[in-house]
Amino acid sequence: MGGCIHYAGVLGYSDVTGHFARRIWPDAWDPGRRWPGAPCWTEEDVDVFDPLGRVCRRTPGVWGMNDEAGYAANPPPPPKSDAARELELLRKVYGSVTGARNHNAYRHKDPVTKKLVDNVDEYVMDRTTYFGGEYESFRAEALAELQEKPVLRKLIEPPPAARTKHPDLWEEAQTTFYAWVRRGMLLAFEKAGKKDVSVPATILGGMTEDLKKQLAKVRAQYKGDFKAGGFNPRPMKGKGGYRLGTISEHALGLAVDIDHEKNAHIELASRWNAILSVAGVATINREATWKTKPRDLYDHVKAANDGFVKAVADGFKKAATEKKAGKEAMAFLLASDPRLKTIGEGFISKWGTPGFFNMDWELVKAFHDAGFRWGAVFGTVDIHHFEM
Numbered sequence: 001m002g003g004c005i006h007y008a009g010v011l012g013y014s015d016v017t018g019h020f021a022r023r024i025w026p027d028a029w030d031p032g033r034r035w036p037g038a039p040c041w042t043e044e045d046v047d048v049f050d051p052l053g054r055v056c057r058r059t060p061g062v063w064g065m066n067d068e069a070g071y072a073a074n075p076p077p078p079p080k081s082d083a084a085r086e087l088e089l090l091r092k093v094y095g096s097v098t099g100a101r102n103h104n105a106y107r108h109k110d111p112v113t114k115k116l117v118d119n120v121d122e123y124v125m126d127r128t129t130y131f132g133g134e135y136e137s138f139r140a141e142a143l144a145e146l147q148e149k150p151v152l153r154k155l156i157e158p159p160p161a162a163r164t165k166h167p168d169l170w171e172e173a174q175t176t177f178y179a180w181v182r183r184g185m186l187l188a189f190e191k192a193g194k195k196d197v198s199v200p201a202t203i204l205g206g207m208t209e210d211l212k213k214q215l216a217k218v219r220a221q222y223k224g225d226f227k228a229g230g231f232n233p234r235p236m237k238g239k240g241g242y243r244l245g246t247i248s249e250h251a252l253g254l255a256v257d258i259d260h261e262k263n264a265h266i267e268l269a270s271r272w273n274a275i276l277s278v279a280g281v282a283t284i285n286r287e288a289t290w291k292t293k294p295r296d297l298y299d300h301v302k303a304a305n306d307g308f309v310k311a312v313a314d315g316f317k318k319a320a321t322e323k324k325a326g327k328e329a330m331a332f333l334l335a336s337d338p339r340l341k342t343i344g345e346g347f348i349s350k351w352g353t354p355g356f357f358n359m360d361w362e363l364v365k366a367f368h369d370a371g372f373r374w375g376a377v378f379g380t381v382d383i384h385h386f387e388m
Helices: 082-094 120-130 135-148 151-155 160-165 170-191 199-205 209-222 269-279 286-292 294-321 327-336 338-343 345-351 361-369
Strands: 010-013 020-023 046-049 055-059 107-109 116-118 241-243 255-258 385-387
Touching (some): 082 116, 082 120, 135 151, 135 170, 151 170, 151 199, 209 361, 269 294, 286 294, 294 327, 294 361, 338 345
Parallel strands (some): 020 046
Antiparallel strands (some): 010 020, 046 055, 107 116, 255 385
């Protein structure tokens, strides 16, 4: 037949079959899907969708009187909306992501299947709020910058391992990730009264000149050796992963991580409280202590570390007396004390012997004297982090 026609009802293009399709029920229309081009008449099979967006049947040629009937025995899933694909790729490439309030990981149980699925509606709601309803233009600008300066892709996460694992997906996910980061950086610049600041130039420049100057003061005072890094254009992190809708001080060139392989970021408040408990160390106001008595905060963290290491060592000694080794020893340890179970097997395996805090007082003092804020004051205790 050929040619285009007008037809009562909603028509769209099926990404699944490559055919044009009519939505029999307009209330099932998915505003997240962009249906390209004008609907054209085709002699190919046409997909018909039910109110849940599932394919009911394919009917050749002209539309019949009974198109809405006849569900397929095993209907294929509907095409994913752009937002659903974005969220899926972010999870695959970057791991878990949450909203700015860190209240969930954009996942919920499907009321029918009871399986854990992406909460696309909440993601879209947060995205719309954060980008002021102009997300598509922000993402287009982000993509243009990445294409203009390909080196940016090397400086923006995901790390190499994720790129190797998802060779065909990571660039698309990174474009979305960069759009969120770019928006956060622009908002931060605006709040600081800085106008016409280039995000690509900021990323390419790394640490700010102020940070470099203050870090030089730390090195001059401490005299010893330490590794300082951490410029990273990314959102903040929490227990659920990257907190979309936030921006890290690392992305603004205002923070450094010091010897991060020897000093931990304790991402869960419950874990820190359990560490204090097994170490027999009382809680303190860490923020206020850092301002007025920094050595007291240093001693507080050190005591927590030493008590934790001792508790783990004592637990393994008891396991050895019970002829437990390897995985059995760890299981025995965790079963012996619910506080150790709260701290977690992974954390104990990594930090139980060397300790999670390995930094000289003189170095911490040098950062305090240079006006830095220590990540040890955060709710999620970030011991290797210092920011201006």
